[in-house]
Amino acid sequence: MLEQLSWKVGGQQGEGIDSTGTILATSLNRHGYFIYGYRHFSSRIKGGHTNYKIRIATKERLANADYLDILIAFDQETIDFNAHELRENGVLIADSKFNPVAPEGQKIRFFSVPLSKIAEENGSAIMRNMVAVGATAEVLGLTPETFLSVLNDRFLRKGEQVVQNNMNALKAGAQYIKDQGLDLSDLALAPGDGKERLYLTGNDACGMGALAAGTRVMPAYPITPASDIMEYLIKYLPKFGGHVLQTEDEIAAATMSIGASFGGARVCTSTSGPGLSLMMEAIGLSGITETPIVIFDTQRGGPSTGMPTKHEQSDMYAALWGTHGEIPKIVVAPATAEECFYMTVEAFNHADKYQVPTIILTDLALSMADQTVEPFDYSRISIDRGNVATAEQAAATPEGELFKRYQFTEDGISPRVFPGVKGGIHHVTGVEHTEVGRPTEDTGIRNKMMDKRLGKLEGVELPNSFSFSGDEDYELLIVGVGSTSGLIDEALERLHAEGKKVGHLHIKALSPFPIKSVQSFVDRAKKVLVVENNATGQLKNIMRFNGIKGEFISQVKYDGNPYIPSEIHTFAKELF
Numbered sequence: 001m002l003e004q005l006s007w008k009v010g011g012q013q014g015e016g017i018d019s020t021g022t023i024l025a026t027s028l029n030r031h032g033y034f035i036y037g038y039r040h041f042s043s044r045i046k047g048g049h050t051n052y053k054i055r056i057a058t059k060e061r062l063a064n065a066d067y068l069d070i071l072i073a074f075d076q077e078t079i080d081f082n083a084h085e086l087r088e089n090g091v092l093i094a095d096s097k098f099n100p101v102a103p104e105g106q107k108i109r110f111f112s113v114p115l116s117k118i119a120e121e122n123g124s125a126i127m128r129n130m131v132a133v134g135a136t137a138e139v140l141g142l143t144p145e146t147f148l149s150v151l152n153d154r155f156l157r158k159g160e161q162v163v164q165n166n167m168n169a170l171k172a173g174a175q176y177i178k179d180q181g182l183d184l185s186d187l188a189l190a191p192g193d194g195k196e197r198l199y200l201t202g203n204d205a206c207g208m209g210a211l212a213a214g215t216r217v218m219p220a221y222p223i224t225p226a227s228d229i230m231e232y233l234i235k236y237l238p239k240f241g242g243h244v245l246q247t248e249d250e251i252a253a254a255t256m257s258i259g260a261s262f263g264g265a266r267v268c269t270s271t272s273g274p275g276l277s278l279m280m281e282a283i284g285l286s287g288i289t290e291t292p293i294v295i296f297d298t299q300r301g302g303p304s305t306g307m308p309t310k311h312e313q314s315d316m317y318a319a320l321w322g323t324h325g326e327i328p329k330i331v332v333a334p335a336t337a338e339e340c341f342y343m344t345v346e347a348f349n350h351a352d353k354y355q356v357p358t359i360i361l362t363d364l365a366l367s368m369a370d371q372t373v374e375p376f377d378y379s380r381i382s383i384d385r386g387n388v389a390t391a392e393q394a395a396a397t398p399e400g401e402l403f404k405r406y407q408f409t410e411d412g413i414s415p416r417v418f419p420g421v422k423g424g425i426h427h428v429t430g431v432e433h434t435e436v437g438r439p440t441e442d443t444g445i446r447n448k449m450m451d452k453r454l455g456k457l458e459g460v461e462l463p464n465s466f467s468f469s470g471d472e473d474y475e476l477l478i479v480g481v482g483s484t485s486g487l488i489d490e491a492l493e494r495l496h497a498e499g500k501k502v503g504h505l506h507i508k509a510l511s512p513f514p515i516k517s518v519q520s521f522v523d524r525a526k527k528v529l530v531v532e533n534n535a536t537g538q539l540k541n542i543m544r545f546n547g548i549k550g551e552f553i554s555q556v557k558y559d560g561n562p563y564i565p566s567e568i569h570t571f572a573k574e575l576f
Contacts, residue, residue, distance in 0.1 A: 003190055007072075023150055025199065028056055036062060074132075096114045121172070122172050131176075134171055206344050209340060217242060217267040219257055219267075253275075302314055329359065332346070333508055335484075340362065361482070363482045369483070389403075465509035477504075479506070487565050491565050492504050555571050
């Protein structure tokens with residue numbers, strides 16, 4: 001029996017491709033399998049090729065496989081675009097309605113199945129996706145009942161008959177494959193462990209993390225691929241007394257965030273590259289007023305509108321240095337959906353502690369891919385609002401004087417005070433200012449204020465700034481960021497099997513950069529390979545900017561698709 005299997009369904013957008021994959025993946029996740037699912041879709045609402053590739057395994061996998069075991073085709077375009085991924089003796093199930101033509105020159109098992117006809121016979125052509133799920137279940141050796149709980153969750157609100165109709169279509173698809181008398185036992189899956197786990201995207205996990213961190217306000221403007229965070233919080237934030245405001249643009253989203261934070265709320269907003277550009281002036285305002293805000297930036301293909309539904313990691317420079325002038329800023333980059341949750345909570349604490357704008361940098365593959373995740377441990381969560389003046393401290397402000405909101409302190413972090421607190425009145429302005437916030441052009445105060453702000457993060461290494469896996473006595477060190485984590489780890493497995501000594505350093509804080517730690521790993525390597533999804537080697541250059549000394553080799557990919565494990569494995573193998 002197989003310990004892992006790769007499956008894909010494809011067709012035109014609007015034909016239920018997502019629901020086909022979601023029903024299969026969610027059902028198998030509930031039966032103890034580890035799932036990784038990635039959607040390929042166009043930047044239009046209906047029409048255009050789309051597919052959903054799912055990896056099903058008995059152990060955690062955080063990347064898609066190099067190959068396909070099974071391809072479900074709802075149209076010829078799916079065969080033309082995807083059949084090359086089928087391994088030798090893989091299975092292609094195509095809807096006979098479009099008179100499918102099998103790919104030439106490939107040794108595969110090709111079946112033209114009347115998916116649409118079976119669906120129509122069981123109530124509606126719209127249930128073709130359920131027939132496809134049933135056919136898949138039979139190939140994998142799964143019973144139709146495997147999918148019942150998901151069907152109930154998805155359709156019961158429409159009535160029991162709708163659930164039954166979908167189950168009938170699913171069973172009919174399974175029965176059709178069974179009636180063919182085919183020997184497909186080589187594709188049977190080993191049983192899952194039956195444990196209950198979450199199945200969610202990085203965007204979902206970011207939304208959950210924002211809730212757990214105490215977010216109560218989210219002003220945001222929709223943009224792919226960040227909109228899911230906003231939609232998640234639209235659904236759940238009101239249940240906790242919070243509010244999501246859809247603003248007219250990203251400028252308003254960022255400035256509203258500053259206002260809400262000044263008022264004492266924990267606040268976040270979400271965007272992607274073009275929106276982050278629009279927020280830059282407001283991010284500078286957050287920096288000079290020392291008002292903490294949290295921004296999710298889910299990177300996509302650029303520049304400009306670029307490729308809105310495709311993967312890239314090209315916002316690192318913008319996140320670090322996009323604002324005019326100089327302000328301290330925290331930029332963190334989770335690598336998994338699980339880290340999206342925990343690092344989001346940490347990011348809110350960092351923002352409050354250091355009173356700086358904080359950017360949580362994800363990428364399309366991380367933000368939109370579905371992953372099996374262990375249940376979150378809420379006992380790990382703590383809330384730190386930083387240096388907030390008590391009522392007694394504020395009340396101690398001498399009569400007739402203003403509160404020293406920007407007081408010069410030893411660590412550069414001044415006491416915050418929220419509106420309405422007696423004795424807490426002070427000026428707030430985007431121009432340079434004194435300790436009480438009054439505008440000034442005094443050169444001495446200017447220098448002290450700049451040094452105060454910029455000194456907050458000097459010498460700081462945040463917790464969880466990086467992770468390491470692999471051999472301690474490595475010859476090759478592979479460095480990555482964001483969603484490349486699972487891919488690099490899988491490449492390491494293959495290199496280890498070949499007797500290669502390799503380490504994997506994954507960077508999770510771009511600012512403040514963990515300089516001493518990264519340098520110590522680089523010093524132990526004969527060669528350093530930096531893997532990233534952009535054209536110019538941004539992570540490699542950020543390492544150099546921070547003074548990391550070493551000879552770095554770049555592997556870059558910027559065609560809009562994430563890496564597959566074999567690409568990293570092959571490239572790294574040639575370095576020995």
